[in-house]
Amino acid sequence: MNQELRQLQIQVGATFDPDATVPSSFGNDKDALRALQDSAVLCDRAHWGLIEVRDRDRLQFLHNQTTNDLKSLQPGQGDDTVFVTSTARTIDLATVYVTEDSVLLLVSPEQTQPLLDWLDRYLFPMDRVKLKDLSEEFAIFSLMGAKSAELLASMGVGEIPQQPEGSHQLVQLENMEVRIAVGSGLALPGYTLLIPEDRAATLWNRAIEAGAVPMGDRVWEQLRVQQGRPARDRELTDNYNPLEAGLWQAISFTKGCYIGQETIARLNTYKGVKQRLWGIRLAAPVPPGTTITLDERKVGTLTSHSETEEGAFGLGYVRTQAGGAGLKVKVGEVDGELVAVPFLTHEYYVPPIKE
Known part of the structure; x- marks a missing residue:
């Protein structure tokens, strides 16, 4: 754990859950959510x-x-x-x-x-x-929000050209060498920053001074659920395949052999995806693991839950034959409605040919 970085975070209000290596909150959760819309937030992802x-x-x-x-x-x-x-x-x-x-x-x-x-x-x-x-040698930050590019420019990075998701470059920021990658880790505009551990506190402080609002892991988890990013031991387990998990954008159907390729190709060819991951708008909080039913018949399982400003929200796998977006279900004894979430895709996307 980077003690210098931790002290800087505590100075701006960070609190830590037991045994956590990143701040759970900065006491500003609502402000951080608002900053995503009109500014930029900085989130420590050192536990990745x-x-x-x-x-x-x-x-x-x-x-x-x-x-x-x-x-x-x-x-x-x-x-x-x-x-x-x-x-x-x-x-x-x-x-x-x-x-x-x-x-x-x-x-x-x-x-x-x-x-x-x-x-x-x-x-x-x-x-x-x-x-x-390299986990102990590098710090990992997400800089997210509508004005994250402008904030980087104000820090002296210079103009970052519009590039596809995943594009990255090594830039010199004062006396720091930072790898800046397009993509925040969620379906939100932003960047992932990789920096040697001994320069992490300096970069964090520089970004906060430039106007980034610190954001804790509690808000990241809320956004993860609302955005639909599947998490390990929640939506990513040996009970599910990546087609069911809505990760079609991370699958090539033309590359040839790889581990698991035959099964994925067969599921795609014969339309064999029997369940898929959905966002679920909930009338009240429900714990993960709760059964999802339709007309008293089990059709799925809730895998994640979060409280949001709009109310309770969850992720869950639901059988494809049950229906799709707008479907009214019961999650335990609580009313729920299936909604599409922006991180997930459920069909093969062929990018247009560039002339």
């Missing part, structure tokens, strides 16, 4: 993991282990991809950043070592691949 993959076969190796077409990525590009089992059950949703001499994997909290072990299982003696845990 960062894995470095190096050597000659790095990109081919990852291409063969995950769902997306990584082999076509060039340095400075990135994308989301999903680690799945041989039967296409989800392990984790990761973000890939390709550099000139390595690939960086941003992975979910508490998934660094499990994924390192997973990848090591598929390394053969002839593979030229080296894996390293």
Whole structure:
């Protein structure tokens, strides 16, 4: 834990849950939500993991282990991809950043070592691949909000060109070298910042001085649920596959073989997705794990819940035959309504050909 950064955060109101490595709140949750609309917020994601993959076969190796077409990525590009089992059950949703001499994997909290072990299982003696845990060497921040680009410019980064999600560049900010990637980790405008741990406090302080509103993990979790980003041990478990989880944007159906590819291809070809993840507007709070019913018949399970300014909201898997957006259901004894959420996609997207 970076004690210098922690002290800076405490000075601006941070409180920490027991055993937490990032602030749960800054006592400003409502202000942080408003700042997303007209300013920018800064969120510490130090509990997420960062894995470095190096050597000659790095990109081919990852291409063969995950769902997306990584082999076509060039340095400075990135994308989301999903680690799945041989039967296409989800392990984790990761973000890939390709550099000139390595690939960086941003992975979910508490998934660094499990994924390192997973990848090591598929390394053969002839593979030229080296894996390293960089989680303790780098800080990870999300800068999100309508004016996040303007805030970066005011810090001296210079104008950041409009680039696709996952694009990234190494910039010099005063005496700091920061990797700035397009994408906040949610379906909200913003950037992911990767910086050496010994410069994290300086960057945090600089961003706050420039006007960023600090945001705790409690608000991140609320936004995650409202946006529909599936989380490990909630929506990403061995009970579900990435098609059901709404992660079609992180899957290539043309790349060829990878772990779990046959199952995913078969589900897509034969329209075999029997359940899918939905947002659920709730009349009252309901704990995750509660059964979702339609006409007293079980059609799904609630996987996440959050309190929002508009009321209770959840995520849950519901059988496709039951219906879609607007469907009225019961979640336990509570009324619920299925709603679409912006992070998820449920069909194959073919980008237009550029002339």
